[in-house]
Amino acid sequence: MxxxxxxxxxxxxxxxxxxxxxxxxxxxxxxxxxxxxxxxxxxxxxxxxxxxxxxxxxxxxxxxxxxxxxxxxxxxxxxxxxxxxxxxxxxxxxxxxxxxxxxxxxxxxxxxxxxxxxxxxxxxxxxxxxxxxxxxxxxxxxxxxxxxxxxxxxxxxxxxxxxxxxxxxxxxxxxxxxxxxxxxxxxxxxxxxxxxxxxxxxxxxxxxxxxxxxxxxVNRTPPWAERHSSPLARRDALAEYCRSTFDFTPLDAIDLDLPLVGLRGVAYVLPDAAPPSRRSGHRVHLKGMLLSDQADELLPDWAFFVRCVVDTDGLRPTASREGLYADETLAAVRDALGVRIRDWLAGLSASDPAMLHRFLSVHYLAVKQLARYDDELLRMLLPWLPFETSDGQMTLDEFVRSHPVVLVAGTDDEFRQVAAIASAAGLGVVNGGYTYDRDLVHRLPEIRPGVSVTDLDPGMVTAHLDAVDPATELAAAAFLTVAREVVGRFDCDVALRSFHPTSAPALLFDNREARHERSRAQLAEEADGLWADILGSLRAEVPRAQLVLNHLNPLVRRAASITGRDLAVTAVEALYGQALLMTRRPLKASESALLNRSFISLLDHAILGHEAAEGRGPGTDPKEA
CATH class of the missing domain: 3.30.565.10 (Histidine kinase-like ATPase, C-terminal domain)
Structure with missing residues (x-):
């Protein structure tokens, strides 16, 4: 066979x-x-x-x-x-x-x-x-x-x-x-x-x-499906259900109703800010039976400020019946629920401004994220959104009343450098260093015609600083020469100006291009071979940073009259270090060493001055004096 x-x-x-x-x-x-x-x-x-x-x-x-x-x-x-x-x-x-x-x-x-x-x-x-x-x-x-x-x-x-x-x-x-x-x-x-x-x-x-x-x-009719004596009674019942289910009292409750998939339920607005990276766990019931209390795929990612409880007949479970099957129906439901939450948000500006303010004070980041892709929501809510400005935290509507020309700092560091001086000079600067803020502020002219928005150049601010008279600058020439030698090691120039607030002895103005060039140069020094050649070929001519000393500040005026070189060097290092700290950017090792050195030197000068005032020499025992 x-x-x-x-x-x-x-x-x-x-x-x-x-x-x-x-x-x-x-x-x-x-x-x-x-x-x-x-x-x-x-x-x-x-x-x-x-x-x-x-x-x-x-x-x-x-x-x-x-x-x-x-x-x-x-x-x-x-x-x-x-x-x-x-x-x-x-x-x-x-x-x-x-x-x-x-x-x-x-x-x-x-x-x-x-x-x-x-x-x-x-x-x-x-x-x-x-x-x-x-x-x-x-x-x-x-x-x-x-x-x-x-x-x-x-x-x-x-x-x-x-x-x-x-x-x-x-x-x-x-x-x-x-x-x-x-x-x-x-x-x-x-x-x-x-x-x-x-x-x-x-x-x-x-x-x-x-x-x-x-x-x-053990079971009951959910409050969104019950009859209530009044809208207030319904609101209270929904809030009580949220407390018993999620253990928080919501800012508001959004009704969810999609008859095509037999879905009904409520989205509860969180009372506290939630990071966008956190996915909320939603409770999904299938024909009344709990399917999952961690169904984060039910809503779009931007809706991280709500937690939902829904009952549906039309969504498919996974084999374990502990999650939702990812198919076209789920995608359509997710989009439809996102539209419902967006409509609630857009309607607040007309129906409940007080609730809108409460919501935005907590969840403004979520709205900023959504407004970048939703033109209608942008038009409705951008003027209401809070931003960090040179006049403090406020909405753009409030800000443009005083500043029809809006300057946008590209990074948080740049904003910290210029905020105080810009406010004193009457300039309007918005911190664009936060997520979404720069893009949104640049769209403001679409909503408020007549408003101008421009990226900030630190030179715009220094142009508003008052120059000192030639005689004053000549008298401080020796000190300024020492200052330029000290900070020149950090690719920085020195200028003497008069500006408000007088409490600021010095400001450090630095742009991104200059910082990038210094980082490139530092890497080139530390590298060798081909990589050093590549970095060297990228060298660019960019403006140096600038340390601006405030002649209106009493400390700077006294420092400018110092005749001893050692004390002058210490004073410059201290002023530069303080200006560095005000920028809030990470310090390099050399800058940290400068701060430590200037602190110890100032302490040493103070002790020597105290001993001289008491008629004692350095290191003299008080009992022997």
């Missing part, structure tokens, strides 16, 4: 149930806590199936937490054939039917009618129990017997028929015998907490009976 004529034999995959349970518990599900969600889900789907046959059928789920845990539903139940088909076949779902019709038990309708879609829900219970018992009676088949299915985690199961009195009404009861190492998940208090978390928005009646026999109703 040739190889092509060898007979082919068919085989069936062998499934290691313990290994599969381990896979579920460590890789598919985030925690054993999901076992209760799976039980509630199966109960809800069974009730949904029964109500399709009989809309008047009861819709109750009862969870009992004692030595054993039981979940009883008034759903459609199973026949013995259904039990063999669905409970004994891993991955087979009673809610799945390829042709869209009813299966043998009448359980399957359209997939969208049910929460569960993957046929592994009951298997998840083996994460906390070694044995599961299902007692069920079908509502779809008249005079159906009561069937008991008992399965164990080693893959064995038994089926038997029970007397009718074992379950007088249609439905299903699932009983778990918890393992010792998982007992914490089936304790009464834990079960109640899990039921409230997962099932708080279920549309069926869900009750937990604790170990003392006390009944707890």
């Amino acid at each position: 040739s190889p092509s004529e060898n007979p082919t034999s068919a085989h069936t995959f062998q499934v290691d149930l313990r290994g599969l349970v381990d896979l579920l518990s460590h890789h598919l599900y985030s925690s054993p806590r999901v076992y209760l969600r799976e039980l509630l889900q199966n109960a809800v789907d069974a009730i949904t199936a029964r109500q399709k046959l009989d809309p008047a059928a009861p819709a109750r789920i009862t969870v009992r937490a004692d030595d054993e845990l039981t979940v009883t539903d008034t759903g459609i139940g199973l026949t013995e054939a259904d039990v063999h088909t669905f409970l004994a076949t891993i991955g087979r779902s009673s809610k799945r039917d390829a042709d869209g019709g009813l299966d043998g038990a009448g359980l399957a309708r359209a997939r969208g009618d049910f929460i569960g879609q993957f046929g592994i829900g009951l298997l998840a219970c083996f994460v906390v129990a070694d044995e599961i018992t299902v007692v069920t009676r079908s509502a779809a088949t008249p005079d159906a017997p009561v069937v008991e299915w008992r399965g164990s985690s080693d893959g064995r199961y038994t089926i038997r028929t029970l007397p009718a009195e074992a379950k007088p009404e249609p439905g299903t009861t699932v009983t778990l015998a918890p393992r010792a190492d998982a007992a914490e998940w089936t304790r009464s208090g834990q079960v109640l907490a899990l039921a409230r978390d997962f099932g708080s928005l279920l549309r069926q009646e869900v009750t937990v009976v604790d170990a003392n026999g006390t009944e707890h109703r």
Whole structure:
């Protein structure tokens, strides 16, 4: 017989149930806590199936937490054939039917009618129990017997028929015998907490009976779906729901309603600033069942200032049912919810200016990010946004009333250099060093015609400083010569000017090009070979930094009259160091050494002066004087 004529034999995959349970518990599900969600889900789907046959059928789920845990539903139940088909076949779902019709038990309708879609829900219970018992009676088949299915985690199961009195009404009861190492998940208090978390928005009646026999109703109609006596009462109810769910009192609540995907809920505005990099965890319920409380993919990235709770019928879950499946529907929902939040934001300027001010004082960064890409929002809100200016923190509308020509500092360092002197000179400077600020300020003329916006050049500011008379500069010539020698080592010039405020003894003006050139030169000195040649070829002629001494400052006037070189050097180094610190930029090693040296030298001069005043020489013991 040739190889092509060898007979082919068919085989069936062998499934290691313990290994599969381990896979579920460590890789598919985030925690054993999901076992209760799976039980509630199966109960809800069974009730949904029964109500399709009989809309008047009861819709109750009862969870009992004692030595054993039981979940009883008034759903459609199973026949013995259904039990063999669905409970004994891993991955087979009673809610799945390829042709869209009813299966043998009448359980399957359209997939969208049910929460569960993957046929592994009951298997998840083996994460906390070694044995599961299902007692069920079908509502779809008249005079159906009561069937008991008992399965164990080693893959064995038994089926038997029970007397009718074992379950007088249609439905299903699932009983778990918890393992010792998982007992914490089936304790009464834990079960109640899990039921409230997962099932708080279920549309069926869900009750937990604790170990003392006390009944707890765990679900309720959400406040956005309830009728309220007044808008204020509704607002208070939404705020209370936020406090109980997210543990904060919101600035405002934004209604979310997308009928096409059966989505309703609320976006709560955070009362405190949140960094744009932080993704908010949103609570997403699927047909009432909690799917995830960390669904950060529900909203656009820019909407980091809200946290949402929604219930939807139209979004797809992932296989673990702990997240949303990324598809075109989710993308469309994300865009639509973003539009809703944007519309709320745009409407505040007309409907509630006080709320707008409160919101912008906390979340202005989020609005700035959004306004860069949304022209309508830019026109509405740019004048309301706060910016750091030479006149202090204020809105652009307030700022342009005094400064129709707006100068924009490109970096925070540049703004720190010129803010005080610009304010005294009547110039209007905005700090463009923060994220988004420079781009937004440059768009101001689109919103306010007649306003001019220009990038700041430090030379614009120095041009407004008053020159000192020639006689004064001649008298200080010796000191200025020493000063130029000292700061020349740092590629810096010195000028003597008069300006306000008089409390500022010196200012250091430096532009980005000069700093870049100095960095390049320093790297070229430290490099060797080809890299040094490349850096050397990039050399550019740029303006040097400038140390401007304020002749109106009493300290500078006294320093300019110093005749001793050593003290003059120390004074210049101290003035340069103080001006450096005012720029708030990182110091190089040589600059830090200068600051330390000038401080020690000044301290030494002060001690020598004190000793001279007391008639003592250096190092003289006071008792000997």
